[in-house]
Amino acid sequence: MVFESQAASDGGFPFTFHGSYVRAVDAKGRFNLPFRLRQGGPAEQEEKYVVLRGADGSLALQPHAVWIANFNRVREGEPGRQRREYLRRMSHGSHVVSPDSQGRIAIPANFLESAGIGRKVTVVGMADYMELWDPEQLDRKLEEPLDQDDDFINEFFR
Template identity: 30%
Template structure:
C-alpha cells in the first residue's frame, strides 16, 4: 500500500505582475499524487492563503455541511473559508494564478513563503510569517493530551 505524499518544507517564491506563482517541483509532485486532476483550491485563513488538493478540499467542505445549526462564529468562519475558495489549475509551466482578493487578504505583494502543512500548503507574506514564527509556543502538553509525543 502506498503512502500519500504530504506537503512539507518552506520555499521562497515571487508572484509575477499577473498574480502567477510558480509552484516548486516538490509541491507539484505532492499535488499530482493527491489529486488526479492536479487542481488546487485556494482560500484564506489565519492571515495567509491556504491551498488544498481538490479531493482534500471536498472532504473538508463535506464536514462543514454535516454541521447542523452551527453557531454564528462557525457560520462566519465558513463564509471566510468556503466563501473565499477558488479552484485553480496548474498551467504547463507549473504556475497557478492567485486572485487579487487572496493577495490583498494575505498582504502578499510580490515575495512570499510557501509553507508545507501536510495535507495543505500555506502562502505567507514573509514579514507576517516571521512574526508568527517568533511567537513562543508551549504546545508540548497540548500535543501530549492529543496523543502526540513531541519531546526532544
C-alpha cells in the same frame, strides 16, 4: 503519487506537504508551485487546488479533493445557523486554481492583498494543505515565542 484525503492507518496521510519555499510573484499574481509540493498522478487527473483565507493572516492552498472532503464533513454536521455560516464562508471565500503548463498558480489579487502578499510568497507545507505567506509576515510570526515550546517538541518527537 496521488494525494488521497483519507487518513492512513497510522493516523497520517499517504502524502504530506512539508518544507518551506520562497517564490517570486509576477504581475498577474502567479508563482511557481514548488515541484516537491505538486500533486502527482495520472496525466488524465487534473491537478486542482482551492485557495482560501487561512489562519493567522495567511492563505491556505488545499488539494481540491481535500477541500471537498472538508466541505462535505461540515455539510453533514448538525443543521443550524452556525453550520450554514461555516459553509457560506468556506464557499464564498474560496477559489479553484490549477497550475498552468509552467507549474504556475494564479492567485486572485484580492486574496493576495488580504494576506499582504506582494512580490514574494513563502509556501509552507502543512501536512494536508499549504500556507501562503508574505515572507516578512511569516518571519515575524515565527519570531513570536511559543508558550509551550517543550510540550511541542515532546509531542512532535514522541
